[in-house]
Each structure stands twice: as C-alpha cells, then as structure tokens.
Amino acid sequence: MSGVIESIRVLLGADPRRVPKKEMPEEVRKLHEHKFSDKERIENIRIELAHKKRKQMPEKKRRLRWAVLLAVNLLFVLSYHLDIQLLEGALTASRFMGFHMADLNSALQVMLAFKHVVINLLIGTTTVFVLWWLLGGRTFCSWVCPYHLLAEWAEMLHLKLKEKGLARDIQFDRRARAWIWLVFVILALVTGYTVFETISPTGIVSRALIYGPGIALVWVGLLLLFEIFFSRRAWCRYACPIGLTYGIVGATSPFRVHYKLENCYHEGECRKVCLVPHVLDLTIKGRSPALEADVGADCTRCLRCVDACPTGALTIKYKGLDKLM
C-alpha cells in the first residue's frame, strides 16, 4: 500500500523518496556496498558499454508498440471509411463491436461540464476504466495515443538537434501536470464547457485521422515544434491531463515493469530512453530500497527501458499471472 501511495505522490509531481541506507534490508545494503567496491565489475561495464555503442540493438518492442498504435488508429479510420463498423467513433468515445467505450478524461470533462451522466456514458467509462486498469493505465499513452507517436518522432529530431546544440531542453517542475489537470477540472465545472477538448492533441489528431484534417492541427504542430526546439516531450511529461488520469487508473494495475537490483549494472541506459525517468530513479546506484521492485504508476509501459537494459534488470511482469499458470 505504501508503494501505491509513493507511486501516486511521484505521479502528482513529487520527487521520488530516497530511502536512507539505514532503512534498507541487510541484504540490499550489502549488495549496494558490494557494487560500490567492486572495481573489476565497473571496468567490465565500461567495456560492455563501448561494445554496445558499436552495435545498437534493434528496439523490437518499440516497433511492436508502434505497430499496435498504428493498428488501433487505423481500425478507427477503416471502420468508418470501409464501413466495417468494428470500432466506430474517435478516441474520445467509441463503440467497439457495439460496446460503448469512453475516454476517461473526455468522459470526466463531459460529466463535470454537463453535470448529468447518461447510462451509455457510464457503461463506456466503466469499460474503459477496467480495460486500462488491466492493461496498465498509462499504457494508453504509449500504445494508443496518436499524439504520443508524433511526439516520439519529434523527440528523435530533438535529440539530434540537441547534440548539435540547436535545441534546448527546458525543464519544468512535474507538479505542473497535476495543476493543469486541476485547472481543467475546475474550468469544466465552472464554465460548463469541455474546455480541455479544445486543445487536446489526442482528440484533435484522432479526429483528424478519421474525419479529415483541420486548422486544429496547427496547434498540434506548434506543440511539436516546442518539443523539438525547447523541451523534450514537454506535453506528455509536464502537461497532459489525460496521462495523469490514466496514471491514477494504473497505480494499482497488475501490469508492471519489474526491476531486479541484482541484475542491474547501473549504466543508466534505461533512464536515457525513458519518457518519465523519475520512475526509474531506483536504478540509480545505491538507490533501490529492495532487491526487487515494480516501477511506478507514471510509467507508460512503453518498454523501451526493457529493450535498452543490456543486463536484463528490467522485465515485464503481470502480477498474479505466474500463480495462475
């Protein structure tokens, strides 16, 4: 339980708690000390890193994820244009083979603005809540959200430009996202308009794919430009209330990225590729409070860290599945 609370605290923007050495179990402390003293091992890491730089491993899971993301969005497009009626609507609300689905954040905005909930919306919201709890919450972001994919491509460009000194990476206090979430909750409640939908790049891109492009894409373009030149993945990291909503859903989800201290060489490859590197603070040398731990709720389960880790310290875990098997 304390793990869930800590995970939500970090989700809302707090810095991950540093567990003092004294509080760590004996075996964990010993393992940390061993890693600090083992010079030979550190040298091995250097050699391995140099080796790895020479031959980049293909990011298999990333390709799979892009394929899934494109497939889901394509299903929306084809359902409409080929009239196969498999997945009707857009990401804000839809029907999958007739079953109602409603994006949790969009549904929240409508409920607060309209102050009235029809049964279909309640069914759609509950279905999506259960679905994304099972799938990991922010899994929505990296596996479905079409803006996420655009932002990933923008990020690749950003990293190249930054290397050449042509782009900056302005940092924001991560609490901004929680404030923004709250601002839009209040705005919907007070004004009676679904204010956030006006600027939601997720809704805009989803509708543009299905119903055709519009001027609204200019706003999405500006966001991407800001990310490319001024701040890496700014929207997804510091602003998007949808991400926070799904993060809360996934705080207790059984689908996790799992960390094993013993396998970790603390090279930090995982944190370099991570959208939300604070969830991987436990991979910093001397920081992990336990021999094994689950990565927190802000994690989008994009699995890039799993691909990036050369020593298998990060793996996919579905709680309870091992007991079932």
Next chain:
Amino acid sequence: MSKKPRLTPKQRARRKFLNAIGLTAGVAGISLLGFVPVMAKKLDSRLRPPGALREEKFLAACIKCGQCVQVCPVEAIKLADLTDGFGMGTPHIEPREQACDFSCDGLQCVLACPTGALIHEIAFPSQVDAGVAKVVAPAKCLAVQGKGFKGQARGPGFEGKLRYSEIDRWHPIKVADHPYDLELCDLCVRQCPIELQITQCAQEDEKKREQMGLVAKRQPGECPPKHAIALKPIDNGDGVRRMMPEILEGCVGCGVCEMICPVEPAVIVIDSSQSREKSRGMRA
C-alpha cells in the same frame, strides 16, 4: 549558453517551479481562447443534428467523437474545426450543402450519441426540433413568380443526396441524378420529409383499411401530426397562377427545403436559433 553560471540545485528547482507556473498559465490561457467564438455568438447559428440539446448544454454534453457523423446515410453531419472554439469537434449540418432528409428513418445519429447530447427521448422525425424554415426572399421564389422548374434542382455539379422512396427505398441518390419537370415549382413542399411521411402514412393506412378493414396502430409521433409546409395561392390580379410557400407548425428544421431550392441564394433557409426560443421541450 555555456557561459551561464551553473545553478545550485535550489536555484534550479526554483526555475523549474516558475517554468511550471508559466506552463500551467499558458496552457489554460490558450484553451480559454475557445471562449472567443462562443462569446461572439458564432455558434448560435449552427444547425445541430436531430435531438440536440440547447446550445450551451449541447457543447457541455458532446464528447466530440463523431459517432453521429459515421451513421448518417447522407453524410449531412460535419464536425466543427478549431475556429469554433469550445465547439470544436461538435457536429453540425450545413443544410444548403447536405440537409438531413431522415433517410435513416430511425434517427440513427440520436441512437449513436453516447452522452445524450442528442437526446434519446425522441424516436421519429416529427419529434425533432432542430430549427424552423423561413422564406427570406419571397419575391425571388419561382412559385411566387408563377414559374415552373425543369432540370437538376441544384445543377449538374451538386453533390447533395436525397432519398427518393419511389426510386430506391434504402439508398439515397444524388439530387443531380434526379431531374424534375414541374409546371409550377413546388420543390420545397414536394421534397419535405415531413410532408412525404404524412402522405406515406395516409397511403399505408388506406391500404390497410381496404385490405383488412383494420385501423393501423401507430406509436405517437410515428406519423407527423402536423403539416410542415404548404403552398398557398396568391393573387396578383394578373391571372397568373402563383403560389407562396408557407411554413407550418410541423416544421422540424431538417433543411431539405433549403437544400433543394433551385434559386441562388436559397429563398428558404433554416433558422436554428428561432426554435430554441420557442422550444417545444426537446431542447431541454
């Protein structure tokens, strides 16, 4: 950039904090620009799909998913762009381009709506309350001038569709593929879906009575209880046969008359704000 002095962790945290305030204010500020089109009453003239709530409620309730767009057989419904501000992504109809001709029969858009922005309490076209037709330029009306009409109502390039039951009960066809030859132009009355339904109901009832001596049982509203439009004779004292379209109580504001009117610009148009004032209860 490299010349800047290194910041202490405390200074860095402070800067991040200030940046975050700026970000929050910026995002909120930009989103509130959506108020501008709403305040300018730009959206008030939008013709919404059947069953739409009153404008403010409609904007609050609509989840901007476009499921109503997808089910419409004549593709009458379009989603608004960013220029509609808070109305972005909401559905509307441009009747002159493509009106709602109820060729889905069962108000599919209403059934598709997941949030009740299009209220589910209505089931039949006659219960719709989208707006009211208005004859805005009677002098230009062909019937008023005593003229007939021959050819394609809106010219060969017009993409709009209508369902002509006598041709194909299930598939709407292009208006351009259905030329007319009328002694006196009566297109607005002839194609009015409410009037067509009244005629159809009467025919069905008559048939049933003749064949089985039964009185057809109908659900309330299934057959329109009131006429929507009629041509009334007018006399200019010149012996020419002239008629004037008159909008009646049964008009639901579907926009077919506006779409079919062969005069440019249309003599008859939908006023969607009108019905909102004298709401018949559907736009709760």
